Amino acid sequence: MTDTTDLTASASGTYTIGGDLPVVRLGYGTMQLTGEGVFGDPADRAGAIAVLRRAVERGVTLIDTADAYGPFVTDGLIREALHPYADDIVIAAKVGLTRPRPGEWVPVGRPEYLRQQTELNLRHLGVERLDLLQLHRIDPHVPLEDQIGELKALQEEGKVRHIGLSEVSVDEIEAARAIAPIASVQNLFNLTTREAEGVLDYAEANGIGFIPWFPLATGELSGEGSPLAEIAAEHGSTPSQLALAWLLRRSPAMLPIPGTKSIAHLDENVDAAAIVLSDEEFARIDAL
DSSP, X not given: OOOOTTOOGGGGOEEEETTTEEEESXXXXXXXXXXXXXBSOOSOHHXXXXXXXXXXXXXXXXXXXXXXXXXXXXXXXXXXXXXXXXXXXXXXXXXXXXXXXXXXXXXXXXXXXXXXXXXXXXXXXXXXXXXXXXXSSOOTTSOHHHHHHHHHHXXXXXXXXXXXXXXXXXXXXXXXXXXXXXXXXXXXXXXXXXXXXXXXXXXXXXXXXXXXXXXXXXXXXXXXXXXHHHHHHHHTOOHHHHHHHHHHHHOXXXXXXXXXXXXXXXXXXXXXXXXXXXHHHHHHHHTO
């Protein structure tokens, strides 16, 4: 079993977003810090603050948030826990989804709405510029030129450093890149859900960071006696840790952001940064 006494997330390596924004590849996603249905405040606010601070203590530099988480709950938690931010902290924000009620997400991509939400992100996080602003979803009722064009205008005004996308196809990335530089893509991707494999390959080939959301899904693959459980036992690790190790090995552009409201689970995730899979182990897991 790996000795993780002095281990930090930096063992996962680094990636430079947009060519000038270095991050530790293993990041942290804040969505689970909200109330039930990703709505409202956490039941344990002090615990949420402690998890954020622990993530930074363990070497995490990429923290993912969104105006829709709560809404605006996670932005406030990040500011309370970490402001003023260390120089290496990169906050990836998102705009473009509204929250009528718990569990419901509705895309709104009107330029004036995207601008308003960006301004609120800036205010709630306590920053003058967002390191990475991602369009949470493309609104099918608004021309893409208007949505990406507004983010580009905010970039040109110095309020946004880099622009990203979420849940998009390769064609949509290319259409967006014709309007503004795209630095990252955040799509659903994990060991059991790989529909975005083509997007990942495109991102890697074009210098775009790939942020897989819901990265820890292992399902039945982690059951007793499964190959994943067997390899985990050989490493003295957990199936979830192997799922993260597989993601990190899958592509140098991969930036997993596993989320949790538990310090113990956070530590377990960070410890996965030290797991080195052999070619044979990677192939066995990949074949699952």
